[in-house]
Amino acid sequence: MSTVSSLKKNVRNSFCRISDTTPMPDFLEVQTRSYYDFLQEDIKPALRKSQGLQQALEELFPIYSYDGNTCLEFVDYSLGTSKYGIEDCQNRGLTFSIPLRVTLRLKRSDWVKEESVFVGNLPKMTTHGSFIINGAERVIVSQIHRTPGICFELIKRTTGNARLYMFRIIPNRGSWLEAEFNRKGQIHFILDKKRTRRKLLATTLLRALGYGTDKAIIKLFAELEDISLKTASGFKKVKGRYLSSPVVDQQDTVLIKSYIRIEDEELEILKKAKIKQVEVFKPSHCVEYLINMLLIDPVKSKKDAEKFIYKKLRPGDPPTESKASSLIDRRFFDRRRFDLGAVGRYKINQKFGWATNREELKKVTLRKRDIVSALKYLMELNAGVAGAVEDDIDHLGMRRVAMVGELLQDQCRVALSRMERLVRDKMGVYEVNSDSLTPHKLINPKAMNGRSE
Template identity: 30%
Template sequence: MYLKKKSTILNIATAKQSNFNRYFLSDFVEIQRKSFYTLLEKGIIEEFSKRNPITNTKKTIEVFFYPDYYQLTPPQYTPNQAIIKSKSYTSKLYIPVQLTDRTSKIIKLKWVYIGDIPLMTKRGHFILNGCARVIVNQMIRSPGIYYQKKIYENFSDKWSEKPENTFTRYYADLICNRGTWLRIEMDKYNRIWAQMKRVPKIPIMWFLIAAGLTDKIILKSIMDSKILLYNFQEDPLNPQKKSLPYVTTPPAAWIKLYNIIFSKKLKKAQNKQKVKKKSKKTYIKKKTYKNLNYSELINLKKTIELKAEQGRKWIFNKFMNPRTYDLGKIGRLNFNNKLKLAVSLNITILTPQDFLAATNNLILVSKGLRELDDIDHLKNRRVRTSGELIQMQIGIGLVRLEKTIREKMSLVLITNQLKKKDFLKKTKNKKEKRSKGQTGHLRWALPCELTISNIMNTKPFNGALREFFGTSPLSQFMDQINPLAELTHKRRLSSMGPGGVTRDSATLAIRGIHPSHYGRICPVETPEGKNTGLVNSLTAYARVNSQGYIETPFYRVYKGQVQKKKGFYFFSAKQEEKIKLGAADLYTSDIGFLPKASIPVRIVEDFTKIARNEIQYVGVAPIQMISIATSLIPFFEHDDANRALMGSNMQRQAVPILKPQRPIVGTGLEARAVSDSGHVITAKYSGIVMYTSSKKILIYSSVRIKYRRHQERSLSYE
C-alpha cells in the first residue's frame, strides 16, 4: 500500500515537472520593454556624449551637453487618453547645456528642451496620433570582418555546357555600423585590391601606405608580401607578355603617391641638379635638363605631396574619423577576435593595423591556412531591437542639431562684425558733420547676444524621430486582430529594412533554415510569398542578450544526470559550437538520469550517438525550437511542415468571438499568451485572491503595511 502510494506521488511529481517548464518562460514582450529601458538608461547618454563638445570654426564658442542629468517630463496623456483624443504618448526631453564664450569669458548654463521622445507602453508598443505602432526587430550582419570565396569559370565558347577551367579567389568584407563598407579582394590574376562603392578600386599597397604605414612595415608584416606587388606588373601570370592593361585606371593622386614612395627617378633628378649647381660645366647639363630646372622640380614635388596629403585625408575621413565611421564595440570585438589584435574596445574606427592584419589574413585564407566564414550562421548575425533603432535615429537627429548650432554660431558672429563696422562708419560720419557745423544723430547698434535659447532648435531632433516612426519600413501599425497577432508582431524578426537585404536580392541561402537557428528562430512560422524566410519569429524560450545575439536555454548534464534544479544556462550560437547537446524530449528517470544506451546528440552541425556521461547539456522543452503561434498547434509533431506554417499564420487572422471559451484541445500555453499580450487584467501585488472577474481582482495581503485602496480598484489593460 505504501509503495503504491509512493509511486502515485512520483507520477504526479513528474507530471508537474513537465508542466513546470512553462513557468520558466520569460515574459513574451520582454524583448521590446528591455530594449526601450536600455535606451533610456544608456542609449540617450551615449548619443549625446558622441556630439560633445560643439564648437565654431575658430573654437571661440563651445556648446557642451550634460546628458547624465537628462530629465523626461511625465506624459501629457495616458495611453487610453492618447488613443481617444488621437494624440501621441510622448515625453519631453530636457538636458542641461553649457555655453562658453572664450573671447568675452562668459559661461552660461541652462536646461534646454531638446524634443519629444515617444514612450513605450507596458504592452510593448508606441502610440502616435492615436495609432498603435510596433517597431519590428531587425536582423542584420554583425559588424566585423568576413572572409568568403568567389568561383571564376572560363568557358571555351558561348554555348559550352561545362567550363574549361575553374579557380577560386577570396575576398574580405569589412562591415561597420555607420560608414563605408570596404572590400579587400583578390582577383583572378592574384592581385589584391581595396574596393568601395562608386570609387575606382585601389591597389592594396597604395591603400596601406595611404593609411599611414611605411613600405618596410607592410612588406615585413605580411606573409608572402610579393603578392602585393603584382598590381604594378602588366601581366602577373606572364610578365614578358605586356598585353593585359590595368583592370581599372587608378586616380592620379594614387599614381603620384606611388611615385613619391617608390620611384627613385625623382631623387636621382634632385641629386643631379645639385651636382649641376656645384660644377662650372653647366652648358652640357642645360641640354640634358632643358625641361626640368630646379624650381620646376620643387613645384612638382610640392604638387605630388599635396595630392598624397589629399589622398590620406580622404582615407582618414572614410575610415578613421569617428564622426563618419563607427564599428561599435561589438564590431571592434569581432575584429580583435578574428585578426588576433589587442586594440582597445573604445576605438570604434579602423586603424592601419586592422588593414594590415586583414590583408595578411586574406593571403592566409587563400593558401588554406585559415577558414572561411559562414555568413548565415547566427554568430555572424545580430538583432537590432526597437531601443537600438530609436537610438540610431536620435543620433541622426543630433547630427542635424549640431549642424544648425554651428550655422547659428557663425551667423551671430558675422552679424556682430557687420554691426560693429556699421557703427564705426556712423561715428566717422558724425565727426565729419560736426567739423562742418552740421548735427547728426547716432543710433547705438547693440550686438546680437549669443544665448543658449537662440542657438538651440527642436526641429532637427523631432523631425528625425517623426521620419523614423512615420516612414521607416520597420515601424508598422500594430496587428490588433487578436492577442496572438499582437504578441507575434512584437516578437518578429525582419531581415529587410535599412542596412538589410531586399526581397529581390535575397538568395535561397538567406531565406533557408540554418542549424544554428535551433531554439532561436522558428523554422515553421514565416509568411508565404516574397517575404518567405526574410520575416521570422523568435522561439518561445529565446531571448536577445545585450550584444544583440539570440540566446536559448539548456539544462546542464553532470555524469548522465539532468540537473534541472540548477536552472537554465543560456547560450548564443557561438557558445553552442563548443558543447555536446542532447534533445529536449529524451527520457529521464524519476531522479533525472538519462538512459544508459547511446544517446543521439548534436555537435555543431553533425548528429551522432554518444554515451550519457559525455553529454554536456540537454534542451529545456520540446517547444524550445518553435514560436508561440506554432506551439499553440495541438500534436504539432504529427503535422506536415507546410500545414503547420499555414496553421500558425491563420491563427493570427482568427477574429475573436464575443464570449471567449477554452480550447477543446490545448497545449498549455494559451493562458500565458493572452496574459502577456495585456488583454486580460493582472494584479499588481501578490497575496490571497479574494475575488476575481473580467473587470476586477481583489487581493488580501497579510504584510504589515498600510491598507492600499488601489488594490481593490479595477485595473485597466494598459
C-alpha cells in the same frame, strides 16, 4: 480539483492534476529592457552608462563653430512626463511621448553660459511594448542584421577554375570597407560601391596610412635576407627568389631591376658582374601578391598616396595636403563615420587571435593593424594556406538582432546630425557676445520631432 487563473480580464478554468511548476515568462521583457537601457530614465545622470541616448549625445557633442572659437558642450539630459495618457492620445490622434531636455554649456574664451534646452519629444513605450503614434498603436519589429566584424568570402562572380577571395570589414555604423583579389593576383579596395565602384590598390592605401616606402610595406608581409654569392651554393640558393632591391655594378649602373625573379639569365648577369651579395625575399605565400601590387603602384610616398585617393573620391576638386590627409582620417578612423562597436571589435580580435578583454573592446574605431592583418589573412586564404578558412555568411553567428533601443538610437543619431549642421550655421549668424548668443537660440527641436514621428 479545478483551479482558476486570471490573466488580465480573461478567466481560465484549469482541470490539470499537476499544477504549473514555472510561471509564464514575460515575452515582452526583451523589448521593454532594450527601451529601458536606451533611455536610462531612472538612473542619475552621473551614473548613466555610455549607451543608448547617452551615447548618441556624447558622440555628437562638443560642437565647434567654423572658426573654432565657440564650443557647445553636453552636460546631461532629463526626461519629463507625458502631457496626455495613452487613452487620451488614442482618442485625440496624438503621439504618446515625453519631452527631452538637455543641459548644454556654451563656451568662449571670455565667458561661459549653461542652460537647459528643450530638444524634442521622444516616443514613450507602453507596458505592452508598443508605441502610440498619431493615435494608432504601433510596434517596432526587431530586425536581423549582419553582425559587425570581418568576413572572408569567395567571390561568386568568378568564372573558370580560379578561386578568388575577398573580405568585408562591417562596422556598426558607417560604410563597409571591402577588398578583393583580381585575376592578376592584386588586391583592390572598393571605395565607392554605390556609384562607379572606384577601386584602389592595397599598397596605395597602405602608403596613405603611413607606410610610405616600399621597404615599410614589405616588412609588414614578408622577410628579407642577404645571400652571399661567393660560392656555388649561394647561386643555387638564390635561384627562384625575388630581388627586393636593384642590383648595380661599381658604376651604379642598374643590372637587374627590383622585384625580378632570379632565373638562369639573371644568374649569368650576376656571375659576369661578380656581384658578391644580393638581398632577396624569404619564401612566403604573400611575396608574389605583394610584388604584383608594388610593380604597378602609381604612387611612391605617403603624400602622393593621399592626393591620389583624394582625386579618386573627389574628382574635380583640387587636392591639398591638409584636405587629403584629413579625408583618410575622417573616412576610416573617425568614430562618427566608422564605428565597429564592442561586437565588431570582439569579432575582429577573435578572428586574428588577439586579446578580447574589456579595455580592448573599448577600441571601437578601425586601426591600421586591422587592415594589415586582414590583407595578410586574405593572401594566405587565396594561396590555400592551412588554417586560413573562409567564413560562412549564412551562419547565424554572422547575424545579430537589432532591438528597439538600438533602432531608436540610430534614428536619434540622424536627427542629431541634422541639428549639428544647424547649430554651426547659427553660431556664425549671431554676434559673438554673451547677450545675443545662448544655447537656447542655437537648438531647433523640429529636427528631433520630425525624425521620431
